[in-house]
Amino acid sequence: MSTITQGGPSLPQERRVVTEIPGPRSRELLARKQAAVPPGIGTTLPVFVTHAGGGVVVDADGNSLIDFGSGIAVTSVGNANPRVAERVRKQVGDFTHTCFMVTPYESYVEVCEALNRITPGDHEKRTFLVNSGAEAVENAVKVARHATGRPAVVVFDHAYHGRTLLTMTLTAKNMPYKHRFGPFAPEVYRMPLAYPFRWPTGPDNCAAEAAAQAIDAINKQIGAENVAAVVIEPIAGEGGFIEPAPGFLPRLAEFCKANGIVFIADEVQTGFARTGDLFACEHEGIVPDIVTTAKGIAGGLPLAAVTGRAELMDQVHVGGLGGTYGGNPLACEAALGVLETIENDGLVERARRIGSIMLPRLRALADRHPVIGDVRGRGAMVAIELVEPGTKEPDAATTGEVLRRAQAEGLLTLTAGTYGNVLRFLPPLVIPDHLLDEGLGILEKVFGDL
Incomplete structure (x- = not known):
């Protein structure tokens, strides 16, 4: 396990699931959110964040999630990057x-x-x-x-x-x-x-x-x-x-x-x-x-x-x-x-390295699971499109189920697509390789379980 200093104490670069996700403290905060914020402001995963950096997001219950979202491609250099x-x-x-x-x-x-x-x-x-x-x-x-x-x-x-x-x-x-x-x-x-x-x-x-x-x-x-x-x-x-x-x-x-x-x-x-x-x-x-x-x-x-x-x-x-x-x-x-x-820090080259790790793993996953109709992307902007096997009919239901199961395992990721059937992956460019590998392993497990 590595650590990374991001504007504060060293943050362990590890996945850690200590409660169900979301946990009790996040659920308390979610109730406050629902009372104060209109429902038009949606939430992909209602875990309330206390720390983040490198390749992890830590929530109010102490869970440490692997970050494959980067705040929708915002925190590419990491949260609280020292510079x-x-x-x-x-x-x-x-x-x-x-x-x-x-x-x-x-x-x-x-x-x-x-x-x-x-x-x-x-x-x-x-x-x-x-x-x-x-x-x-x-x-x-x-x-x-x-x-x-x-x-x-x-x-x-x-x-x-x-x-x-x-x-x-x-x-x-x-x-x-x-x-x-x-x-x-x-x-x-x-x-x-x-x-x-x-x-x-x-x-x-x-x-x-x-x-x-x-x-x-x-x-x-x-x-x-x-x-x-x-x-x-x-x-x-x-x-x-x-x-x-x-x-x-x-x-x-x-x-x-x-x-x-x-x-x-x-x-x-x-x-x-x-x-x-x-x-x-x-x-x-x-x-x-x-x-x-x-x-x-x-x-x-x-x-x-x-x-x-x-x-x-x-x-x-x-x-x-x-x-x-x-x-x-x-x-x-x-x-x-x-x-x-x-x-x-050579992050252009790092993005290419991330793509070279993710794309072959996702293509191999698609070979095993015909629900994955397409694997695409460049660098650290990668996606899989889910379809009814043997067709190109969008499968939004399975996409949502994969998302929920991955999040329950401690992997934060996002959906996209006109038809709601795309899982998109936007890891921080500073994510360590071991978290990238572990996150892909979670996806492989989820698809295997399905």
Whole structure:
């Protein structure tokens, strides 16, 4: 058993189940939550956390769970990462807020300089900071519309972009994200995604056919000259970790460039080393016009960013962008600690190592259990899709049962997918190998028991 120091006492890197999950103390807290918080704020696993770090989450009953969720890809560098914690600790003693639009501070500029340097492409860039991934995507669309003078925005099946009015409109999935929250924003058009596992004519034809269908629909139904932006996740996150068929994204990017359309890559979940590249676009050499980032950017503090070509970003009038809390100094210091950790600790390579461990084990599991229809992902962003054996009919019931049994064994993981039939795995990039191995062993046991 190893330990890891994450902003406090050494936290043993072990799975430890000492009560049923959730235990009595967590159930007490859950009752308080139900009395104080509306039920619309759901909970995947109602264990109340007291400590976390490395590859574990410790709850109020003393259970130590293996973390295959990272707070939905947020704590990639670990909870209370020492560099992050030390920077935040110092900053909170200096000042917590001035509003960058009133009296600026250096750390905001440092974060923007870093993102301008590390996001794909060597062109001149500008970055501004906001609070959340949804806010970043919404602002990226604002910039694209302002720069092009065009109204239309193109998105894709299985997309998830956020919960604001515009980003909820951009999102594909009705329940739970859109149901009874309309009417939605105008001038948003949805196109097919190159989803290899579910493409009607098979994965080999997927990229070319999906791109041709999307481009044909844009030209005929909207008119390319009316499209401000194409917004797409390089790997669809909430949609089920769908990696578009190779060639699909480059074809879209070429079409956008030829028609003056802003290509926006939503890297909110895929960014900051998660996929084994610093950004998922790099896998196929895509250079977006605008990149949106959040989640893994600041080790758990609320921060997001919009990074784009200078000629686009500079067109927005003074005062047209911003927000009271955007680029909070604590979050900026945290982000600088995250970026330093990714570089100094080799977390891009570590993500690849995690993928090289997980994917073969999951593929072998799929060979033994035909309920697993597909294994996919890159780096430390990996998923399995569950189906009725011998078909591609989604099996959400078994997915939920696997989730519950794994959690009862002390493995924290998440579901996803348009059909609710995908188990997604997002371990912290700092998880030790022995916990990765043990977590996969729990999955193997659960499937064996089923």
